[in-house]
Amino acid sequence: MSMLDNGTIGVFDSGFGGLTVLRALTERMPQARFVFVGDTARLPYGSKSRRTVARYATESAQFLVREQGAAFVVIACNTASALALDAIKDAVPAPVLGVIEPGAQAARGASKTGDVLVIATDATVQSHAYAEACGALGLRAMEKACPLLVPLVEEGWTSHAVTEEVVRVYLGELRAEAEARGMDADTLVLGCTHYPLLRPVIEKVLAEGAGRAMRVIDSAESTAEAAARLFAVKSEGAIAETEIRCFATDSVEKFERLGSRFLGRPVGKVELIDLGG
């Protein structure tokens, strides 16, 4: 196991969704300092191109390492992990962990049939990063873009009948397509950091069908577990209580207001930064 030179772990996302990853990280690494960047001035990444996402994500990672002294960077965003992991690794002199690989690993641990379904943003699906990561582990994966789920979560409709119907439409199409291709899927990967807030609705809809029971994999949880396996905080760097410092590139008031939904507790004072775009 590697040791962090200091207790600072950098975490970033296009917005608030990555706070679900931060929450899972704080539960497993309570003695670390966390610095989080939400690139809210340029969110969402999920509808944008590889070139644009790579440029934005690299700027966040560089801020965390160069200006905040992070010894380890977690990409708490599926889209940035899918489209820009290599670009970020090239851009910062620190280890970088994305959410795709841990999610695929967790799917391999969960699936008995070897067939998995993945729901994610448009950009993540178009990159086929999950299908490739799953394929490398011997799994077959079918991916589906669900672009309405992030706006529904941000509207706060996490248990609304409309959201349930949207989930029913998306999962119905995905399961039908998987069956048409002869797949016998038993695992669903939540390939976007907003989706854990919809887990109760997703599990309800999955339970409706007459089909096989499905295990749900939350890549936020899987990533936090992978981070805790990879790194320990040196005792001289350890602190008594988790510290979280949050930065955003747009309205800090909105971040402070909405962020607590994802973090599960108040995010505290958020500082405004300019990443140049």
Place this chain on the structure above:
Amino acid sequence: MSMLDNGTIGVFDSGFGGLTVLRALTERMPQARFVFVGDTARLPYGSKSRRTVARYATESAQFLVREQGAAFVVIACNTASALALDAIKDAVPAPVLGVIEPGAQAARGASKTGDVLVIATDATVQSHAYAEACGALGLRAMEKACPLLVPLVEEGWTSHAVTEEVVRVYLGELRAEAEARGMDADTLVLGCTHYPLLRPVIEKVLAEGAGRAMRVIDSAESTAEAAARLFAVKSEGAIAETEIRCFATDSVEKFERLGSRFLGRPVGKVELIDLGG
């Protein structure tokens, strides 16, 4: 009536929605050259702060005037019009028309009771730009943010049962709140350039209630009418057939694919530009 020094009119939006304004403009000013910018790398504006929207919108307007020689700029975006009209006017040496004022003028022409409802993005509603513009014309306006409507249009669900239900929820809440405040609204302003694609669903839902019949105002139409009233193209600048040149700050393929839904015809070859963010 002013005359344009040349036939070039600059039009911009955060994304594709503004193509509904461009479409209305081409119908009323067929002899003009149009240059359109979709700032797709930084869309949407509707969830962002005034500071950020003003900065982005100013960069688009400057590109249109300085680099494309536009003699007149139309802000084909309600959010940018609401939050950044003055900043844009200060930033470019050309007349600038936003969509809010024409929308409010059209509402005054349509309303008999003097009470109007406005649906728009979160940022437009928080600015209260429509309430102010309507108030200055002697109207009372009640505004409501409908953040799910843009994603539903972009998902292509313009006549989906889910969209109908979302519209029913939003309009039901808005009408109930207006009635609770003693308003007798007879006009609904579509305060976002995506919403004209939902007009059939909106009119269907409006017709369901036992309440007063409602007129629907499309600010894209109103803005095109205002532009055609304000400016004529000098005969030496006039061209035989409408020319449209489109630029985008992110994936031109996606712009070419989705843009035709809004423009009502193929957008042609889209050119990639970098506005620096």
